[in-house]
Amino acid sequence: MxxxxxxxxxxxxxxxxxxxxxxxxxxxxxxxxxxxxxxxxxxxxxxxxxxxxxxxxxxxxxxxxxxxxxxxxxxxxxxxxxxxxxxxxxxxxxxxxxxxxxxxxxxxxxxxxxxxxxxxxxxxWGTTGVAVNTSVYDGDINTSEIFLNPPAELVGKVNVVPEMNDVIALTIFNVGGDACTEDLEVLRKVRDKLMAAKDSWISMDYGTTDKLSSNDLVATVNWNGSTMRARLNNADVAYGYPKEGYPLxxxxxxxxxxxxxxxxxxxxxxxxxxxxxxxxxxxxxxxxxxxxxxxxxxxxxxxTAPEIVIPAEFAAAGRFLPTCPQKATELYTAIWTELRK
Amino acid sequence: MRAKTHRRSKGLNGWLLSLPALVLLLIAASGPLLIVVIYSFLEPGDYSGVRWTFSTDAWFRILFQRDIFDGTVSLADANLSIFWRSVKLSLATTLIAFVLGLPTAWFIATRTPAARAVWLFLITIPFWTNLLIRTFAIMEVIRNQGLMNTALINLGLIETPIQVLYTDTAVLIGMAYVYLPLMVLPLFAAIDRFDFKLIEAGYDLYASRMGVLRRVVLPIIRPGIVAGCILVFVPSLGAYVTPRVLGGGKNMMIGNFIELQFGQGQNWPLGSALSMVLLIVVLAALLIYTRVSSRDDPNG
Structure with missing residues (x-):
């Protein structure tokens, strides 16, 4: 049986x-x-x-x-x-x-x-740039100054995603360096710029798609696809390609x-x-x-989305992030740790 | 003589019988702690973990920082400010919980037994929901487009939302809400045993209302107050979820700072050393507790 x-x-x-x-x-x-x-x-x-x-x-x-x-x-x-x-x-x-x-x-x-x-x-694959609510700030958003030296309208309202490689790379490009640089002069500028900018940030958090959609955030370092999803919910959200350079x-x-x-x-x-x-x-x-x-x-x-199809004038500013040597990563981690304190 | 031997063997038996529990305690409680102590004296590994080389760097870095570029050593004010924020917020949470908790506990303790059971039951209801969910609920209330700001804007009291989320105030509101029941329950237990005839006696001896509260009520329920304060202060100090969600990753407390070392900071030894510091602070708080409460205990 x-x-x-x-x-x-x-x-x-x-x-x-x-x-x-x-x-x-x-x-x-x-x-x-x-x-x-x-x-x-x-x-x-x-x-x-x-x-x-x-x-x-x-x-x-x-x-x-x-x-x-x-x-x-x-x-x-x-x-x-x-x-x-x-x-x-x-x-x-x-x-x-x-x-x-x-x-x-x-x-x-x-x-x-x-x-x-x-x-x-x-x-x-995608890009890392900035997302801004244009009803709060309608100036030029194609710059990393949005989070590194925010315009008056955005001071105290900027979020930065806690993603070390993206944020450090954006800042290195902003001060004129190359990805994976080990140049101490450049990195000192990177650290000083970030530490000074930190006071005008409101948070370092993820979840940007939802918060941009609901107007809880009006400016943030963000990824292109996340910004597009937010724009589909909230027409005021726009994506900026930092002309100083941005990571692919x-x-x-x-x-x-x-x-x-x-x-x-x-x-x-x-x-x-x-x-x-x-x-x-x-x-x-x-x-x-x-x-x-x-x-x-x-x-x-x-x-046709402006977040997905990179406009010709900003195409050259996009740079692929290579895997940095251990020495560079150590320096970046040190800067990042100091920043996150 | 015979009785003595008997007693001794009984003691030995007791020892043997409790051996499994002792071994378990040693392995389960002291073992992990020992690992944390050992890790705090090692070097950080690549990306994560530890390298097995002795180093006191982690302990050094709790109080001091070496500049990344020129190597100058200075006091680690960033770390100290995180510690100070944690202690400050925990003390404030304890104070708020006490101010709200004392009248609440008093109210419950002075109801009829049946009503008392209902009120106590109501106090425990928040525990049915997961802490994370409750914290997100608070977030829903205080966020820019949330309940509080929408209501204030609709009432015409403010024009732009008040930024509460991602500030120390948000963390404070969250912690006071979460830990309030831990203050109410021991206070209730203390007030419940309080002999209300003593208040009448106080008045009979011409004490003012304030005098009765200060010199009769508070000293007698003191063990309950101390227990409640410890129960709120200790978890507040190590809070992780509330500051993580409501503090927005920028306003960290010790718990978040420790987590950071095991994640993005990639410095496990520093995380371990910080954990030990937190443990020492908590032990110190408990030591003060036993001192304070035993001083008052007529039996002790």
Missing amino acids: KTVLLATTALLAGAFGAAADGQLNLYNWGNYTSPELIEKFTAETGIEVTITDYDSNTTALAKVEAGGSGFDLVVPSANYVPVFVEKGLLAPLDKSRLSNFDNIAADWKDVAWDPNRDYTIPWQ WMDSVGLLADAQNVDEAYKFLDFIMIPENAALISTFARYANGIAGSDAFMPEEMK
Whole structure:
């Protein structure tokens, strides 16, 4: 009797296998994963996806490094990918299992932080600039002075996202230095400028999309896609490209070395490299992705958005942030720690 | 003689029986603490963790800072200001909780037993909701486009929103709200045992209302006051969630400062040393508590 029951159960399990088997734990930035994308993936593969949020690269690194996190996929920024790789936290990708690998756009196929894309595939890329509510300040917003030396209307109202690499890079560009500079004269100016500016800030916090939408924040250092989402809710919000220079960045998905659901993870990685699916990611978070041909599936508003299509006059000011040498990172961390006190 | 041996073996037995609990306490309480102490004497590792090299740098950096560029050493006023803010806000929270909590506890203790149960029940209701949710609720009330500012603007009392969120005031409001029940409950327990005939006696001896309060009521319920103050002060000092949400990441308290060292600051030894300092401050507060409360205890 027992055998019959077991056999029946096995049969049933086989029949409904597509709906019941497999799960995947995705560890991603908060408010960054398209629910539509996940629904579609689950509908097609039967794999249940659990999403856990983090708010910074350091948080993600610390949690993954502690071990036993149970996550399968993580989405670090370009400058953190080498750190994850160096610490042995990411598994090299078996490209024979990724049939859509060739869909990665030529620009993003071989990148400095992950040569030949041995460890990660593109998730989204964008820019870091400033977001300003133009009903409060209608002057020139295409400058990092918005947060480094705010106009009178914005003094005491500026938020700065606590993302070290972006903020330090914006400030280095503002005082005329290059990304990853170790020039002490430049860095002294960076520190002094930040320390002086800090008094005119109201907070150093995330959650800018919601707060810009609800007018709780009127000026902040922000990412382009977040600003676009806020503008769709609140027409007064505008995005500024600092003409002194602003960072370009990309977040990429990597497979964790201690992933438990490796097969499911490969299915997901392959799935998001299909242009139609990559477009879903972008339509939700409002950043461009690195998959060729996904534009065709994007809504019209994305194709013309001033936050996504970089205006020609500011294109040259955008600079990709490389992974800085340890020495530079140490100096930046020292400045950052002093600032955050 | 026989009785003596018996007693001794009983004592030994007691020791053996409590051994598992002692071992557990040693491992679970002292073990992690020991790790924190050891970590505070090491060097920070790359990006996170520690490097196993002895260093007193973390302890040095609590009080002093070395300029990143020219290496000059000065007093770490930034750290000190965070400590000072934490102590100041915790003391203020304790004071607010006491001023609001004493009349509340008095009111409850002077109701009929049935009504008393209802009031005590009402006091505990906030504990049913997660601290984080309650803090976000406060945020919803005080934010620029929140309940308070919208109401004031609609009433025509102000034109632009008052910036309360992300200030020390916001943190103070949040902590006073969260920790108030911890003050009310011990105060209630003390007032509940208070013999109200003593007040009549005071009046009979021509004491003024103030005199009765100061010289009869307060001294007798003092253990309750001290317990309430400690219960509010200690968690306030280590508060993390409230200043994190309502302080906006710029106005930090010690708890946030410690977290920062384990995250973006990438300096675990400094975080460990700061944790030890916090622990020492709390122990000092408790020591004062035992001194103050035992001085008054007729049995002690």
